[in-house]
Amino acid sequence: MTGEYRSALVGTGCQLPGRVFTNDEFVATIDTSDEWIRTRTGIRERRFALPSETASSLGIEAARKALENCQLTGNDLDLIICATVTPDMMTPATACLLQSALKCRHIPSFDLTAACTGFLYGMSVADQFIRTGTCRNVLVVGTEILSRAIDFSDRNSCILFGDGAGAVILQATKEPNRGIRSVNLFADGERQRFIQVPGMATITQPGEQPIKYLQMNGREVFKFAVQRMVELIHHANEEAAKLGTHISMLIPHQVNQRIIDAALESTGFPADRVMVNLDRYGNTSAASVPIALDEAIREGRAKKGDTVLLVAFGGGLTWGSSVVTL
Template sequence: MSVTRSVVTGVGSFLPDQIVTNADLAQIVDTSDEWIIERTGIRQRHRAREDQPTSDLATEAARRALAAAGRDPSEVDLIIVATTTPDMTFPATASIVQRKLGTPVCIAFDVQAVCSGFVYAVSVADGFVSRGMAKCAVVIGAEEMTRLMDWTDRTTCVLFGDGAGAVVMEPGEGQGTPQDRGLLGFALRCDGTKTDLLYVDGGPATTGQVGHLRMAGNQVFRHAVVNIAEAITAACAAADISVADVDWFVPHQANQRIIKGVGDRLGLDENKVISTVAIHANTSAASIPLALDTAIQDGRIKRGDLVLLEAMGGGLTWGACALRL
């Protein structure tokens, strides 16, 4: 039986030029390179310029993904931006990206699920592409998390960085089996009773200000390992695959200890796990496409590979999806 799948045909990413090392942070907050590495695995992160909004990062990542797919902005008919750091309260950052890319009038909107945003956005795009409502979708995860930092809080300010990653999704015909290219299955979750574990203490309808990121790190860690493993199992079941079938595991790059904890819980071969947290830190919704592009560029991930993506973020939201490139 022939089915239409949403196939990832191009991947691209972009990082701001400025690199902030752990030693740099030790100059402004009570921390050290050893302390940060031991607890997180992070060695450095990128930081956007003051005059470099999220849409700039998103647009450049989109351009690179389109080039990798062999597509022109004139062919784009859907733009979804996953971000928790939009340029403005409105319009959607996707609208600004549309203008900067120079695409025709199309569907464009943002998805807000914090670190889970890219997984959510890919799943949403699948609803358009697999049903014939979009033929060239650009899905972007773009964040400037350093804008939300309280630089006196060493438990959070050392964790985050800025960046963007994007994929192009196009319809492709398959046979309805796990051997098809494209998105094979996903699982999305949210538990709003855990909002107080990871949030920003501001907003237009509360304080009228942007606010700073706050996190109960130990509790987030515990929920992450258990909940992500469940979502991965559910996504694999929806895709009719097992975890053992997966060629590459591309997790949200939050913390090396979380990445290892999830991998151990699922019995994943550590050689199949893509980790870029040491050089990118936690870039929220951008972390998965950034890591995916890194592994494609260095030759590890190739066309035809079965890839598993997962993330958990504020909300608490979490989710996973399986796709064959």
């Protein structure tokens, strides 16, 4: 391929696990209630993976839906990027499992880890491959099985998370006002202890308790998320104006209704132009934004020609945004 290419979003898909886990089901193991969870988070229920479901199995189904949505097959793909913090295995990469299941050619396939911002990092990497002319069709998947990484005795964190997968197909286009218009990515490793998920190779320092499950400093994460979301919205509005467009819809990381409300109050962004589904799915980390994006498109809330703002923030600490014209 030659010439000036951009990355158009031509297909989306998502897959949610079969088990619905309501707030009331936590009452048997921790001191909480449906009202306590709803008023503090906005979450009513979430999906947990069945024993047979994995990050790869959910990702495969989301990818198949995204391919079908744009009438492509695995054979049309040139690259697969999978964002996850809960892979099936340390190796092979979950992306390689997707490559096999989708019957792709021997295309490059790799995982990317940036926690809840992982999907936006993945979209940015895919965009570079397309803009340089290396790839024409790229699959980007965010998939998580967080239910296997949380401490169900910690009422401050276990109530927040759920499982799921979302996928998009990015395709090379020469249309000047379509596709990914801008990307902004950040990280602050100085505050990495605010959110941590251990792995098989995680070591314990002398005098410290071993980390067995996801650990999170909720108070600090809340302040960080509101601050960064406000900054990203302001910056995106300025970018959109320079591009001669406006933000039709905000699709944020689905983490906590209070965080979203605080950011909207500070920025003045209209609540009726925000896609929220955290009440049904909770925080699905890297899968959060693509699931919400897919639902917004399927429900007709985001249509072809609309410019949407994708925003995420999470462990690392990482945060980022992308302005995309559908």
